[in-house]
Amino acid sequence: MKKLVLAVFTAILLNGCAMFGNHYKYTYEIVDEDSTNADLSYDDYFIHADFSINEKDISFRLENKTEKAIKIIWDETVYIRGNSPQKIIHNGVNCRKKNEPQLPTIIPAKTFIIDRVVPTDNTYWERDIEENGYDNGKCRTGNLMPKNDLASTKRSIDIYALKGQTIGIYMPIEIDGRKKEYTFTFKITDVSQKNYNW
Numbered sequence: 001m002k003k004l005v006l007a008v009f010t011a012i013l014l015n016g017c018a019m020f021g022n023h024y025k026y027t028y029e030i031v032d033e034d035s036t037n038a039d040l041s042y043d044d045y046f047i048h049a050d051f052s053i054n055e056k057d058i059s060f061r062l063e064n065k066t067e068k069a070i071k072i073i074w075d076e077t078v079y080i081r082g083n084s085p086q087k088i089i090h091n092g093v094n095c096r097k098k099n100e101p102q103l104p105t106i107i108p109a110k111t112f113i114i115d116r117v118v119p120t121d122n123t124y125w126e127r128d129i130e131e132n133g134y135d136n137g138k139c140r141t142g143n144l145m146p147k148n149d150l151a152s153t154k155r156s157i158d159i160y161a162l163k164g165q166t167i168g169i170y171m172p173i174e175i176d177g178r179k180k181e182y183t184f185t186f187k188i189t190d191v192s193q194k195n196y197n198w
Contacts, residue, residue: 021151024159027190028053031166042184046070046175053186056118056141058169063112071174074102079119080168080183081144086119088169095123095139104174117169119144145188163191 029038030051040051047070048063058079064070078085089098090105098120107113122142129137144167149156168185 021149022156023148023194024146024191025194026053026145026162026188027192028186029189031185031187038189040186042182046180047173047182049184051184051186053144053167054116055143055145055147056122057116057144058167058186059114059116061112061114062107064107064109066175067109068176069106069108072105072107073172073174073179074104077117077169077171079117080166080170080185081119082165085170086121088117089120089123090117091115095120095141096125098123160191163188 028040030040030042032042040053042049042051046064046066048065049060051058051060062072074088074090077088077090079088080086087098089095089102093102105113105115118141122144124140125137126140127137145162146155146159149159164187166185166187168183171182171184172179173182174180
């Protein structure tokens with residue numbers, strides 16, 4: 001009897017997953033002017049940065065290698081997909097305030113920060129109004145890239161076609177009183193279906 005129940009449960013589970021289509025994962029490399037780097041790291045005389053591209057954001061560790069404080073100018077930082085720049089928010093910024101000015105982040109000499117960027121177009125506030133009128137909602141964030149083909153062949157083809165495309169972050173940083181413009185570009189080197197072991 002237990003085996004029968006387990007078999008029925010497994011069949012329902014697998015059928016439910018099939019109904020919702022296939023899930024996909026993306027592999028990236030960072031593209032520099034002179035080279036590519038599968039480690040998703042960037043290094044020059046002023047900074048060292050390590051990136052991680054997640055389903056909903058790009059997180060990073062950015063180190064100030066100089067002897068003076070540097071400053072990330074968030075109000076001028078944008079996420080780029082194709083030829084389309086989008087405003088971003090970073091850690092500590094509520095999505096309800098995504099259109100408000102964002103203070104720069106100061107990184108003292110020889111220190112680092114850990115942060116993330118999220119395109120504002122991918123965020124929204126999901127309201128949850130209680131009886132007393134208090135909005136107990138929360139910020140919701142969409143995916144950077146489609147992760148499910150919804151059992152659509154056309155959508156699956158479109159997802160695989162993303163291989164070779166790029167996303168990026170344009171991030172001006174003030175160094176010793178001068179603005180240096182950084183563009184970190186990430187190329188999709190592979191798109192594959194996720195495998196689930198049930």
